[in-house]
Amino acid sequence: MRKKICIALAIIWMGVIFYMSNQPASISSIHSGNTINIISKLPIIGNIMDYLTSINIGEFIVRKCAHMFSYCILAIFLFMSVxxxxxxxxxxxxxxxxxxxxxSDEFHQLFIPGRSGEFRDVMIDSTGGIIGIVFTTFIVKYK
Structure with a gap:
């Protein structure tokens, strides 16, 4: 039963990733900007984010962290499903x-207005996947 649930969660999560990747760059930038606004209100972290935004890398960091997080979760679901x-x-x-x-996600983005498919993003996504796999392996081995 656990495997079926994890397979379903992995498929749903792939759908979420596809949906987010299917948005034009202008919509994606709005989401990143909203995230930056929320983070900027947090103590200490907000000050750091304000600085990063002032030197024009705040949105870049938010986007790449979202990539890593998304694929970390996907890797956890895939690991647990097999x-x-x-x-x-x-x-x-x-x-x-x-x-x-x-x-496949980066290839898909080649066809979305304002987006691009980049090998760098595949590497960032894969790093997020590795983090999820290491985390899950540690939990499974030492629970």
């Missing part, structure tokens, strides 16, 4: 699934 007793198999499948979906 894991039984073989951790290595789950790691390989979760990483390959995350990497291939990141590649």
């Amino acid at each position: 894991y039984e007793d073989n951790i290595k198999k789950a790691i390989i499948i979760a990483f390959l699934g995350t990497f291939l979906y990141a590649c």
Whole structure:
């Protein structure tokens, strides 16, 4: 039952990623700007974000953190959907699934106004996937 739920969650999460990637750059920038406004209201972190925004890298950081977070979650769902007793198999499948979906997502963005498909983003997405896999592996091994 757990595997079926995790497979369903992975598919739903892939849909969320697709939906977010399907938005034109102007809409995506609005979302990033709203996130920056929320973060800017937090103590200490808000001051850092205000500074980063003033030197024009605040939006870049927010976008790349969103990439990493999205693929971290996807990797966790993929890992949990295939894991039984073989951790290595789950790691390989979760990483390959995350990497291939990141590649397809960047290809998809080539057709969205104002967006671009970049190998750098595939690497950032894959790094998020690795973080999710390491986190899940640690939990599974040491629970």
